[in-house]
Amino acid sequence: MGRNPQIFVKTFLYAILIIFQLAVCEHTPKLLLISFDGFRWDYLSKTDTPNFDRITNNGVRAKWIKDSFTSLTFPNHYTIATGLYEESHGIVANIFYDPVFNETFQIGNETTVLDGKFWGGEPIWVTNQLQGGRTGVYYWPGSEAEIKGVRPNIYEKYIKQEVSMALWRNRTDTVIEWLTDPENVVDLALLYFKEPDHTGHIYGPESPEVVQMIQQCDNITGYILDQIEEHGLSNLLNIIITSDHGMTGMNRSRFITLDDHIDTHQTKHLINYIVGTSVWPKSGENITEELYKNLSSIDPEHVQVWMKKDIPPEYHYANNRRIAPILMSANEGWGIKENWNDTHYLLGRHGFNNSKMDMHPFFVATGPVFKKGFISEPFENVNIYSLMCHILGINPAPNNGSLDAVKQLLADEYIPDEEYKYTQLQFTIAKWAGICFGAIIVIVLLIYVIKELKMNSQMRKEVSGFSNSNLTYSERDENREPLLSTDFP
Known part of the structure; x- marks a missing residue:
């Protein structure tokens, strides 16, 4: 393994993981x-x-x-x-x-x-x-x-x-x-x-x-x-x-103004986005009914007004607490202004009825x-x-x-269909089989590396123990100068 097997191991493992990840990604749908x-x-x-x-x-x-x-x-x-x-x-x-x-x-x-x-x-x-x-x-x-x-x-x-x-x-x-x-x-x-x-x-x-x-x-x-x-x-x-x-497209002449027709002080929240308006009346059934009546009479030809419960089911737009008790929706090309000072005029708009082709x-x-x-x-x-x-x-x-x-x-x-599902199952099995096979290779390699590291560690301990002896004498001459452990090859 060389003097520093850790470097080799890390490099080898990293290479395997990258190759494996690329192999998996190549067949993963994107x-x-x-x-x-x-x-x-x-x-x-x-x-x-x-x-x-x-x-x-x-x-x-x-x-x-x-x-x-x-x-x-x-x-x-x-x-x-x-x-x-x-x-x-x-x-x-x-x-x-x-x-x-x-x-x-x-x-x-x-x-x-x-x-x-x-x-x-x-x-x-x-x-x-x-x-x-x-x-x-x-x-x-x-x-x-x-x-x-x-x-x-x-x-x-x-x-x-x-x-x-x-x-x-x-x-x-x-x-x-x-x-x-x-x-x-x-x-x-x-x-x-x-x-x-x-x-x-x-x-x-x-x-x-x-x-x-x-x-x-x-x-x-x-x-x-x-x-x-x-x-x-x-x-x-x-x-x-x-x-x-x-x-x-929009036209400046096709706008209605809410201030002209209702008392906005009767509303708790009035959220106007030009092509529609969400009206949250203040508490009280009479207020809600009065607002609905007034809003419905503004311009029924160009603005639709619904109580929440009456919003057409094909819009899928009634079963949520965030939808207001009264909803106004302008016809395509028309707009709703809160007051005459409202300057939100643009030449193009969206947000109209989603059944219209322009939407x-x-x-x-x-x-x-x-x-x-x-x-x-x-x-x-x-x-x-x-x-x-x-x-x-x-x-x-x-x-x-x-x-x-x-x-x-x-x-x-x-x-x-059934054949496609079978193909997908085959792909899934093959994918996980590859992952398991890759994991087994990594585990076996790690076991081998751990053994190598333990062997190297044991060898270092033996050498270290040998080198820690105070003196080493020749059997032939006890008066001879001691040899340091570093003199040994």
Whole structure:
């Protein structure tokens, strides 16, 4: 073993572990989920998108997908992550009041955003990690909070930044590093871009500025695909690119003002997000009835008003304490102002009824599990969670979606039938057999090393005992000078 077997052993063990980890990772399914915020279903037809075309030609595209009511950013990103409707996971708007906590959740309030008590359900990164996977998240609503005692293995804290290709490339490079790091590789990565939502709000969805931003989204998609190929991930990595909602145009003349019709002093909380309003009346049944009557008569042609119990069941938006006793929802293209001083005017808005086409986002995907050149009929975004779990080979938490609703996207060999289940079982058995075999090799090596170290230790003790003798004399001459132990070879 040499004079210092520990160095050899450590190096050898480290090499074995790295080789073994790489061997396991090479056969572990990987998934990259990307969101372009506010990317409407028909944006791909507004301009040339050669890089999105690379995905659809080699993968799948849905005609459109149906987002969840309400069509807002935080609720729908969290629906994608959990497979739950908003009433089920509890993020019922970007801003909402919780009567039990007596607190208002707000996307711009770091204290509430980081507080796990607001986030219900089980997002995909928690599901993945509870079943032995590793996750990296570069911005996603909910990823900074501790949910079920878990945060992503790696995550970036959201920072508002100017839009630039340089920053987007840096973000992409970081995610690619997560997916290829031999020591801490992740099998699930989530990546978020705030465009074209921001540009759509400012200039409107039909503006040339939105077209330019669609082109930039296509450019970064090309960069992502190039980096995946360059790092040898093409045959291992599955990619899903989607969005949270669409966008529609607004007009200054299509607004109603609440101050003109109700006494806001009768409300405990009035949360207005322009396309809808949550009304929490002060205590008293008469007050609630009076407010409902007054609000219902404002403009029934352009604003719908419901008591909580009367919200249509197809919206899946009634069975949660955070949904207000009275809910107002503006028709597409209309808005609600709290008073005449309200200046929240933008040329583009979302959050309207999720049955409207302008609210629907896009969906494309590619990778080993997906068909090639396939166009799917529409499906709901609650089904994406089950699809992701299937790709990763993990068991989904209880959710409102179904793998059956999206299995048409899968290549034949990945469709969940008895043969597929048998193949997955074989893979699982082979994987664990390899792990056990590797563990046995390491244990045998450690036993050998321990024996070697004990033998070396015993030899040192013998030599040490011999060298500690005071004097050593020659048998032939007792008067001879003593020999020091160091004189011996």
